[in-house]
Amino acid sequence: MDRLKQFDYHKWATQRMLGHVQELGETHYTQTGTSSFPSIHDTIAHVIGVEKLWLKRMNGAENPAFEQFDVETVEKAMEAFMLLHAEMELYFASLSEESWEQSFTYHNMKGLEFTHTRDEMLFTVINHASYHRGQVTSLLRQFGQSGIPLDYIHFQRKNR
Numbered sequence: 001m002d003r004l005k006q007f008d009y010h011k012w013a014t015q016r017m018l019g020h021v022q023e024l025g026e027t028h029y030t031q032t033g034t035s036s037f038p039s040i041h042d043t044i045a046h047v048i049g050v051e052k053l054w055l056k057r058m059n060g061a062e063n064p065a066f067e068q069f070d071v072e073t074v075e076k077a078m079e080a081f082m083l084l085h086a087e088m089e090l091y092f093a094s095l096s097e098e099s100w101e102q103s104f105t106y107h108n109m110k111g112l113e114f115t116h117t118r119d120e121m122l123f124t125v126i127n128h129a130s131y132h133r134g135q136v137t138s139l140l141r142q143f144g145q146s147g148i149p150l151d152y153i154h155f156q157r158k159n160r
Contacts, residue, residue: 003100003122004092009155010126011085015078017133018044020148022074024140029074033142035135043139044077045069047132048084054125055088057106058118066109092122 021029021040030041037043048069056064069084071077095118105115116124130150137147 003119006126007085007089007092007122008159009152010129011081012155012159013133013150014081014085014129016148017136017150018074018078018081021136021140022078024145026074028140028143028145031139031143033139035139037135040136040139041071041077043132043135044071047129048077048080050128051084051088051125053109054121055084055091057104058091058121060104062105063107 032038049066052067069080100119101117103115103117
């Protein structure tokens with residue numbers, strides 16, 4: 001599967017999940033539950049900040065700062081992700097096939113040094129977000145709501 005199709009899935013799943021949360025009501029976005037983050041809002045703030053970190057690392061930043069985004073409402077979160085994902089797409093479009101295998105050394109938030117290719121970093125972005133989308137579904141269930149199918153196969157069925 002090609003990386004740009006994977007990123008298309010990632011964008012679809014992110015917007016679909018946020019749209020579902022928005023339909024259920026803004027109160028669920030900030031409601032406190034039991035997860036690695038206390039709320040959907042806090043989970044989203046983490047995910048978008050980490051995605052920006054990975055983009056900076058893909059650009060060669062060795063020790064990028066964590067950026068805060070305005071995700072105070074679901075609508076603002078949807079917009080912030082659309083803008084970040086558009087920035088990422090423009091960047092990806094500028095890369096040659098060989099560029100994806102280029103390695104970069106960076107420091108994680110704990111200061112540990114790692115070296116990975118852009119390809120590995122992109123897969124990490126997608127996988128990391130999938131993990132946290134599952135946590136959002138778990139939080140929604142704690143709030144008496146249901147999740148929606150966000151697996152890749154559902155994206156594939158709708159986008160053949």
